[in-house]
Amino acid sequence: MAVSNLDKLVKYYHENKIAHVYLLETNNIDNCMEDLKKIIKKFFCQTNYKDDCQECNICNLINQNYLPSFKIIEPLGNTIKKEQILELKKNFSSLPIYTKDNIYVIKNAEKMTASSANTMLKFLEEPEEHIIGFFITNNLNNVIPTIKSRCEILKVKYNKHELDVDSVDDLLNNEFLKIAKEYIYKLEVEKKDSIMYNRSVLLNKLSERESIKKIFQIIIIIYNELLNKKLNLVNKFEKFSDLDYLLKLDVQNILFKIKILNNFLDDINSNVNLELLLDKFVIELSDKNE
Ligand SMILES: [Zn+2]
Known part of the structure; x- marks a missing residue:
């Protein structure tokens, strides 16, 4: 990988x-x-x-x-x-x-x-x-x-936030994939409700910092596959066919999001308040989405 x-x-x-x-x-x-x-x-x-x-x-x-x-x-x-x-x-x-x-x-x-x-x-x-x-x-x-x-x-060089999965195929069986996809939908389509979702789902269902990290690692993998597809590089984005709506994003936008996601994972390792961190993430991301 x-x-x-x-x-x-x-x-x-x-x-x-x-x-x-x-x-x-x-x-x-x-x-x-x-x-x-x-x-x-x-x-x-x-x-x-x-x-x-x-x-x-x-x-x-x-x-x-x-x-x-x-x-x-x-x-x-x-x-x-x-x-x-x-x-x-x-x-x-x-x-x-x-x-x-x-x-x-x-x-x-x-x-x-x-x-x-x-x-x-x-x-x-x-x-x-x-x-x-x-x-x-x-x-x-x-x-x-x-x-x-x-x-x-x-x-x-290795991506420091790389998930412990060998391939996208492994990811398809990951227990957190469904929530990761839901979150992407909130962020990219519904937009306005993402902060609510931070509380009602991410923080409510997943009390562990580690679980939230996994969600974000999965999202990064998905956006990386998306990026490769947009750049006509080898990719497995077709495995996420229910996320086809992401194809309308341009390369700049995808790169920006990968950067914000990586920043989030840098910050989550320090002991900052998780709720504030998630809200900050949503706000930074939605700035770009407007
Ligand atoms: Zn051999």
């Missing part, structure tokens, strides 16, 4: 144009790790990888972190230690058996100690064939410069 810079790596890999080592800067390390695993499966899959290949041994081994030619190094305690890098070097001193290349991932690269970075540098300076490395960090500035300078840097 991320706007991913990673996808192009699959093409590079199959065209033998992949670099020896990449540094991925991301605002969500876990999401990035998951997406990178999918990319590596696409490198190695024996059966034209489709989403979540269950057929081939390689993908299964990667899923279980058992593929000998794929190693993930994570901080032990709070640091990545020299011994971990030495062990990696040892593991990758011979050519891989089941795959064309050995691939390692250093998760939280900013947590390498000076001595593990030194060991790593020697590893990087004598680049052996058939070894590809990925460093992942949430802050480029904290990665030791001598490591950074040897890497190709890629940014992997």
Whole structure:
């Protein structure tokens, strides 16, 4: 679901144009790790990888972190230690058996100690064939410069308010979808009653802040799909056919609304009064609707 810079790596890999080592800067390390695993499966899959290949041994081994030619190094305690890098070097001193290349991932690269970075540098300076490395960090500035300078840097950004659903299809079964759609109708069609709705439905039925957050996350997904449709990009807006009335909105207007929705989600995480926040949201939104 991320706007991913990673996808192009699959093409590079199959065209033998992949670099020896990449540094991925991301605002969500876990999401990035998951997406990178999918990319590596696409490198190695024996059966034209489709989403979540269950057929081939390689993908299964990667899923279980058992593929000998794929190693993930994570901080032990709070640091990545020299011994971990030495062990990696040892593991990758011979050519891989089941795959064309050995691939390692250093998760939280900013947590390498000076001595593990030194060991790593020697590893990087004598680049052996058939070894590809990925460093992942949430802050480029904290990665030791001598490591950074040897890497190709890629940014992997995630929408910070992304809902925990893999796809629009998952969303269709979400318990909050109906309320989200009702709310959109109030905001876009009935307009005048939205503030009432804040009290009678949102605050009345959903006492939990978390539930209200989910409603707003769902609405953002819907508007993003709408935006993609308006821009003729790949989208699944047809899954929300009962919201076709939104198609009359122009791109500017949709972008504005996505911004206001994101602002709301920023604010809801601070401890402001929820009722006031919802009213502020409706007022800001309706300014644009007049
Ligand atoms: Zn596979």
